[in-house]
Amino acid sequence: MDSNSKDDHANTGLMLDIINVKKAFGELKVLKGIDLQVQRGQIVSIIGSSGSGKSTLLRSINHLETIDDGEIWLDGVRVNQPGMKGLAFENHINSVRQNMGMVFQQFNLFPHLSTMDNVRLAPMKLKGIGKSEATEFCMELLEKVGLEAKADTYPSHLSGGQKQRVAIARALAMQPKVMLFDEATSALDPELVEEVNLVMKQLASEHMTMLIVTHEMNFASEVSDHVLFMDQGVVCEQGPPEQLFSNPKEERTREFLKKHLQQQ
Amino acid sequence: MNFDFTPVFENYETLLTGAGYTILIAVLSGILSLVGGLAVALTTLYGNKAFSYPLRFFIWLFMGTPLLLQLYLLFFGLGQIGILIPAMLTGILGLGIHYMAYNADIFRATIESIEKGQNEAARSLGFGRMQTLWFFIVPQAVNRALPQLGNNMIIMLKDTSVLSVIGVAELVLNAQFEIANTFRPFEFYISVAVIYYILNLIMETSLNRFEKKLEGRR
Numbered sequence: 001m002d003s004n005s006k007d008d009h010a011n012t013g014l015m016l017d018i019i020n021v022k023k024a025f026g027e028l029k030v031l032k033g034i035d036l037q038v039q040r041g042q043i044v045s046i047i048g049s050s051g052s053g054k055s056t057l058l059r060s061i062n063h064l065e066t067i068d069d070g071e072i073w074l075d076g077v078r079v080n081q082p083g084m085k086g087l088a089f090e091n092h093i094n095s096v097r098q099n100m101g102m103v104f105q106q107f108n109l110f111p112h113l114s115t116m117d118n119v120r121l122a123p124m125k126l127k128g129i130g131k132s133e134a135t136e137f138c139m140e141l142l143e144k145v146g147l148e149a150k151a152d153t154y155p156s157h158l159s160g161g162q163k164q165r166v167a168i169a170r171a172l173a174m175q176p177k178v179m180l181f182d183e184a185t186s187a188l189d190p191e192l193v194e195e196v197n198l199v200m201k202q203l204a205s206e207h208m209t210m211l212i213v214t215h216e217m218n219f220a221s222e223v224s225d226h227v228l229f230m231d232q233g234v235v236c237e238q239g240p241p242e243q244l245f246s247n248p249k250e251e252r253t254r255e256f257l258k259k260h261l262q263q264q
Numbered sequence: 265m266n267f268d269f270t271p272v273f274e275n276y277e278t279l280l281t282g283a284g285y286t287i288l289i290a291v292l293s294g295i296l297s298l299v300g301g302l303a304v305a306l307t308t309l310y311g312n313k314a315f316s317y318p319l320r321f322f323i324w325l326f327m328g329t330p331l332l333l334q335l336y337l338l339f340f341g342l343g344q345i346g347i348l349i350p351a352m353l354t355g356i357l358g359l360g361i362h363y364m365a366y367n368a369d370i371f372r373a374t375i376e377s378i379e380k381g382q383n384e385a386a387r388s389l390g391f392g393r394m395q396t397l398w399f400f401i402v403p404q405a406v407n408r409a410l411p412q413l414g415n416n417m418i419i420m421l422k423d424t425s426v427l428s429v430i431g432v433a434e435l436v437l438n439a440q441f442e443i444a445n446t447f448r449p450f451e452f453y454i455s456v457a458v459i460y461y462i463l464n465l466i467m468e469t470s471l472n473r474f475e476k477k478l479e480g481r482r
Binding site: 062064090091094095097098100101102104106108109110111112121122125126154156157167170171174 | 379381382384385386387388389390391392393395399400403404407480481482
């Protein structure tokens with residue numbers, strides 16, 4: 001492992017630095033060399049049609065997908081470590097993941113645990129925080145997402161929007177440096193989307209670093225500092241939302257936006 | 265035809281002792297079959313091939329041959345080559361291992377049925393592989409397996425009677441002992457049937473209650 005480049009990265013001040021990331025599923029090249037820099041406190045949205053590789057990119061950052069080539073850095077620590085194997089890598093990735101909160105399209109709450117246990121188990125087991133202390137600050141998180149009354153409820157009794165808000169609280173409970181949202185509202189009924197968006201906007205206002213994969217152009221333009229348009233495994237165009245949404249340079253971006261804004 | 269249950273009432277203590285052993289065997293074999301079944305399932309799914317292949321062979325072997333034959337082999341077969349295990353222990357082990365094979369198959373199926381997203385959610389929080397299994401996958405798999413495991417345990421309770429053939433003094437053998445004294449097979453066997461029925465009824469009701477409690481947590 002090259003410790004020099006690690007030192008270099010400690011000084012960049014970047015929360016996320018993604019360099020030339022490549023990933024293929026068999027013959028299918030899903031990511032063809034992605035570069036992305038996210039500053040501390042920055043909110044970056046990734047848009048693009050299905051199959052453009054945006055979800056794969058997000059999952060690669062959390063190492064739910066193993067990339068074939070490139071570098072992923074989180075706050076000066078390299079996430080993917082090509083030279084590291086077995087238990088050493090397992091320990092490394094577990095500690096790296098504790099700094100990243102991931103929110104999934106399908107919520108993936110633990111159905112056998114109450115809302116409170118869904119949120120509090122990770123800080124208790126992984127950070128060794130005592131039960132009463134964990135309960136206290138997890139209750140604050142549930143209050144933040146407006147679900148303190150549901151602490152003892154099991155996930156099967158929650159609506160989709162409530163489930164996703166619990167999932168956000170669960171990710172926040174590890175006090176991550178960055179939050180990754182993988183189409184957090186795509187599986188929700190239209191009338192439930194707003195309650196999740198509100199929670200995400202609140203996080204944005206608190207300067208949480210966020211990387212958001214989304215199909216919702218309005219939300220992306222409202223909340224982001226920076227927007228990436230991905231197409232066929234490459235970043236086709238990027239820029240501040242005002243520019244990308246109202247004055248896109250690339251033909252493919254224009255086509256995509258036209259199609260999607262018609263739908264909405 | 266004249267039924268006379270007096271000999272049964274006079275010798276109820278022998279039946280109760282037998283029933284006690286039946287319960288003891290069922291509980292011990294049950295624990296062995298459940299804990300062992302889970303261990304076998306986890307090993308065949310995630311373990312080293314050096315362990316998982318022999319275990320798969322073991323499951324195939326025990327599911328493919330009759331319990332009665334397995335007990336004969338364990339008791340008389342091993343006895344012939346000088347390995348003498350007391351009948352009671354042989355019975356508990358034989359019954360436990362037989363149902364361990366069935367339970368392992370159930371656990372394997374329910375563990376595999378847990379959605380991939382559960383694993384991803386746990387791992388993304390920073391839980392390790394073993395922690396993910398222990399805190400999230402196994403509890404859910406056990407919840408899902410409960411109805412089938414319950415059925416197996418009810419069948420196993422009845423199958424404790426097979427242990428009478430190797431001389432374990434459980435309910436049936438004790439009844440046979442009194443039948444030899446009293447020549448009242450009909451009365452004794454009917455009484456034994458009633459006792460089995462009551463034991464299963466207790467088991468079924470408590471299982472149902474347990475499952476009700478877990479409803480909505482799957």
